[in-house]
Amino acid sequence: MRKVRDYDAELKALNDKARALKAQKIQQLGELVAATGADALDTGTLVGGLLHILKEAKAPAVQEAWRSDGAAFFQRRGRKASGSSGSDGQGAGAGRASDAQS
Known part of the structure; x- marks a missing residue:
């Protein structure tokens, strides 16, 4: 059944x-x-x-420039966080950067 x-x-x-x-x-x-x-x-x-x-943001060139600036922001935050004892910014920031690109 x-x-x-x-x-x-x-x-x-x-x-x-x-x-x-x-x-x-x-x-x-x-x-x-x-x-x-x-x-x-x-x-x-x-x-x-x-x-x-x-x-x-309708222009693809503008979007790409902003996307690269955003990725650079998260990479800088990741390096700063990896130097400290906690992983506050690196894991979460990297995930958000990829979310923003999709």
């Missing part, structure tokens, strides 16, 4: 996973803001800057 699937439970599990992934993404974006020092800006300035980035 076939086992009956509980579609409601599967849907709830998928919704819970999607909610957890969204929360993780929001947390990582906040960590990026703090890591770059942009948390010192007031909210209006930060949002205005992001809106300008969205307008200018």
Whole structure:
């Protein structure tokens, strides 16, 4: 006899996973803001800057320049963290840099 699937439970599990992934993404974006020092800006300035980035990011050459600057930022942070006793910036930073490229 076939086992009956509980579609409601599967849907709830998928919704819970999607909610957890969204929360993780929001947390990582906040960590990026703090890591770059942009948390010192007031909210209006930060949002205005992001809106300008969205307008200018349509050119592939601009995106590539920004992507390489971002990768260089995380590489610098990785070297600084590897010199200390903890691995605070290297593992997490390198993962975020590759996330930003995809």
